[in-house]
Amino acid sequence: MSNTDKEVLLEARDVTKIFRTTKGRSLLANDKVNLKIYRGETLGIAGESGCGKSTFIRMITMLDEPTSGEILFRGQNVSHLRGEARRQVCRHVQMVFQDPAEAFSPRMKIKDIVCEPLLNFRLISRSQVNDKARELLEMVELPGEFADRYARDMSGGQRQRVGIARALALEPELLICDEVTSALDVCVQKRITDLLLKLQKEKGITMAFICHDISLVRAMSHRTAIMYLGNILEVVPGKQLGLQMSHPYTKALKSSLFSVDMDFNEPLEILESEAPSPLDIPTGCPFRNRCRYVQKICATEKPVLRTLEPGHQIACHLFNGFPEVEE
């Protein structure tokens, strides 16, 4: 299926977010981000800390408003919604958080945690909480008896399942998973991702999967966006990530992974230095001061996203022969 046949569920158009620091400087957290999330698909977002991925999801979950640009959900501009209108859109966009130990009130029972969204929207009555909680827990493969426990009596993996149950209670159209496996052991991580995939298939949920582990994002997503200093540098179908032509930063991310099947005799190819501060973004290409392919043009002109092939876009002057992405 080409991208034009698919329904766009959420679209970010030129979304920019600027924070003001106490000293009056401006921090450019997102710089004209354009991204589409198609119904039924998973969009992965990968990048290192400070790349703007959390800012971006705070805006698509309507926790923050963009400084400029707009966010369209089912075609409606939701970026500056307030009050009841905002609340009604929010119920369709739910989120699972990184640390399930901190996401829940320690004084609430699991059944109250998972049913709270339903009570808030008056979809069930108090008397239905016990049954509904059981049903939701069974959906995430937890025993129904857990309903009367507290979050502290559960393991990290079990708590993350509760987080998923709560997020899915309202049957949202878009589920945002923000580093949901980062606090978990790798075996538990696999069980959680398996659960997410199973639920996505059963319910046709659209997902945004945000993670710093590029190999996990690749495995989980139909398309992966690579972010760096508030910019999207590449959008690529997960399967093709790192295989073919790719952005120099994507290549660097890939080569800094320590994988069990790497060539242990090859010298490490690792990026030098650290990413610049988002208070002090270089002119031109944001990646230029760490890029090994840097040219003169990179200092003066910021590269735009260009389409290499359907579904694959890169913002890099090395690919200037390809057509610009049309909006």
Added chain:
Amino acid sequence: MLNVKNITVEYDERPVVEDFSLEMGEGEIVSLVGESGSGKTTVIRAILGLLPEGGEVTRGEIFFDGKSLLDCPKKDLIAMRGRDMSMIFQDCGAMIDPTSTIGSQFIEYIRTHEKMGKREAYDRAAKMLTAMRLPDADNVMHSYPFQLSGGMRQRVGIAMAMTFEPKLLLADEPTSALDVTTQGQIIRQMMDMYKEHKTSIIIVTHNLGVAAYMSDQILVMKGGKVVERGDREKILHHPEDPYTVNLLDSIPKMDGEVYVEY
């Protein structure tokens, strides 16, 4: 050089590590991998003699350079720690005092272990920071921990730990809090340090790739016991224990299976 013989560690009479043994020679790197709660950190804390309140080695022996660490007077242990044996933590920022500068703590650390003037200690510290490729060592010396990035703090931690060229370096998840590119830089620097000084290293990590890259010997732990041990080839390509097999299968790979269906 280090010989850990069948130790059992208990917290309030509850065993958390059982029958753990490890023998390592000079210039060897050993990694402990396994899930959280498997007892990895407890093992290295037991070696350092720094078990938290209520923790105790109830069985077995630990020899370091022929000396029994468990029978060693506390005074000797204190002198040894930070000098012959040192440790790097997951977030070295958390081990340093947030209210004083890197420099003042580094100088104090050096002068605790060696009679030296402040000026001389400062130069030594700055030299170590430069060796860890920290740009502008003087600036780092005058900074407070919160003013440095995670990667920089980790470099400071390694610089401090390597100051006295210890025989044994214990590293507890030294790169787990870092981004992948920074992780790569830190691992490479640890390996450079290792090649220069031939320090023996025990590294605790949950990243099997890092373990495989660095070490001569990998110990896979689960529930306080070593379930499998061997070199990289054995653990990665001929694992026998079902837990090791499961662990290897659970790691997503860049050219491996894509979970999602197209």
